[in-house]
Amino acid sequence: MTPLSLSVEGLTKSFGGLSVIRDLSFTVPAGSATALIGPNGAGKSTAFNLITGVYRPDAGRIRLGGKDITGTPSRRRIGLGIARNFQNIRLMPHLSVLENLLVGQHVRAGGLIDLLTPYRLLPKHRWRAEALAALAECGLERHAAERVQGLPYGIRKRIDVVRATLSRPGLLLLDEPAAGLNPTETQALHRHLDMLRARGMTLLIVEHDMHFVGRTCGHVVVLNFGEKIAEGSLAEVQRDPLVREAYLGGMAA
Numbered sequence: 001m002t003p004l005s006l007s008v009e010g011l012t013k014s015f016g017g018l019s020v021i022r023d024l025s026f027t028v029p030a031g032s033a034t035a036l037i038g039p040n041g042a043g044k045s046t047a048f049n050l051i052t053g054v055y056r057p058d059a060g061r062i063r064l065g066g067k068d069i070t071g072t073p074s075r076r077r078i079g080l081g082i083a084r085n086f087q088n089i090r091l092m093p094h095l096s097v098l099e100n101l102l103v104g105q106h107v108r109a110g111g112l113i114d115l116l117t118p119y120r121l122l123p124k125h126r127w128r129a130e131a132l133a134a135l136a137e138c139g140l141e142r143h144a145a146e147r148v149q150g151l152p153y154g155i156r157k158r159i160d161v162v163r164a165t166l167s168r169p170g171l172l173l174l175d176e177p178a179a180g181l182n183p184t185e186t187q188a189l190h191r192h193l194d195m196l197r198a199r200g201m202t203l204l205i206v207e208h209d210m211h212f213v214g215r216t217c218g219h220v221v222v223l224n225f226g227e228k229i230a231e232g233s234l235a236e237v238q239r240d241p242l243v244r245e246a247y248l249g250g251m252a253a
C-alpha cells in the first residue's frame with residue numbers, strides 16, 4: 001500500500017438554499033492521521049460524501065495523491081485508493097464475520113458480472129485468504145466464523161474497519177470509529193489504526209472524542225457551519241477562541 005495525500009480546494013456544496021460546505025480547503029498529507037472535527041451539523045459527513053463522490057461539489061477541486069478526482073464517479077474512487085466506513089455499522093448481522101468480508105469483496109469485484117460467472121472460475125480461495133489475513137493482522141481471526149450479531153459492539157466496529165481496508169486503500173476515511181466503545185475497545189482501536197498507518201494508509205477521521213483525536217491524530221481541521229475555522233495540533237485548535245466559541249466550551253481542555 002502506498003499512502004495517498006488528499007487535498008480539497010474551495011469545496012462548496014448547497015442543498016436547495018442551504019449552504020452546507022463553504023469554500024473549504026485543507027490538505028491531508030500522505031501517511032498522516034488527520035481529524036475533521038466540529039459541532040453537530042458542521043458539515044463533516046457532507047465533506048466525507050464529497051470526498052468519496054457520493055455528492056458532486058458545486059465548486060472546488062478534490063485531489064487524491066495529486067490527481068484531480070473531482071469528476072470521478074464514486075465507484076471508481078475505490079479503485080483509485082479511497083475507502084471509508086460509515087457512522088452506523090453496515091455489516092449483515094446474521095452472517096459470519098468472514099461472510100461479511102467476502103460479501104464486501106464481491107461487491108467490489110463487480111456485482112452483477114460476478115453473479116453470472118460460474119462459481120468455480122472465481123478466485124474465491126484468494127479472497128478468503130486475504131480476508132483471513134486482514135483479520136489476523138489486527139488480532140480478530142478468532143471471530144472469523146462467528147455471527148456478527150453475537151459479537152460485542154467494539155469488535156463489530158473494528159470488523160467494519162477491516163471490511164473497509166480490504167481494497168488496500170491509500171486513504172481511509174473513518175466516520176466516528178470510537179463512538180460507543182469502552183476504554184478497552186478504544187485501546188484496541190488505537191492499536192488497529194497504528195497498524196494501518198504503519199502498513200501505508202493515510203487516515204482522515206471524523207470523531208467527537210477529543211481524547212481519541214489527541215492520541216491518534218497529529219493534525220486537526222475544525223469545521224463550523226460548513227467553514228474551516230481552525231487547523232493545527234489538537235492543543236492549538238483547543239486554544240483557538242473561534243473553536244471555543246463554536247463548541248460553547250464543550251471541548252475545551
Ligand SMILES: Nc1ncnc2c1ncn2[C@@H]1O[C@H](COP(=O)(O)OP(=O)(O)OP(=O)(O)O)[C@@H](O)[C@H]1O
Nearest residue numbers: 015016018020038039040041042043044045046047
Ligand atoms: N442531503 C441533504 N439535504 C439537505 N440538507 C442536508 C443534507 N445532508 C446534510 N444536510 C444538512 O447539512 C448540514 C450539515 O450536515 P452534516 O451531516 O454534514 O453535519 P455533521 O458535521 O456530519 O453532523 P454530525 O456531527 O451531527 O454528524 C446539516 O444542517 C444537515 O441538516
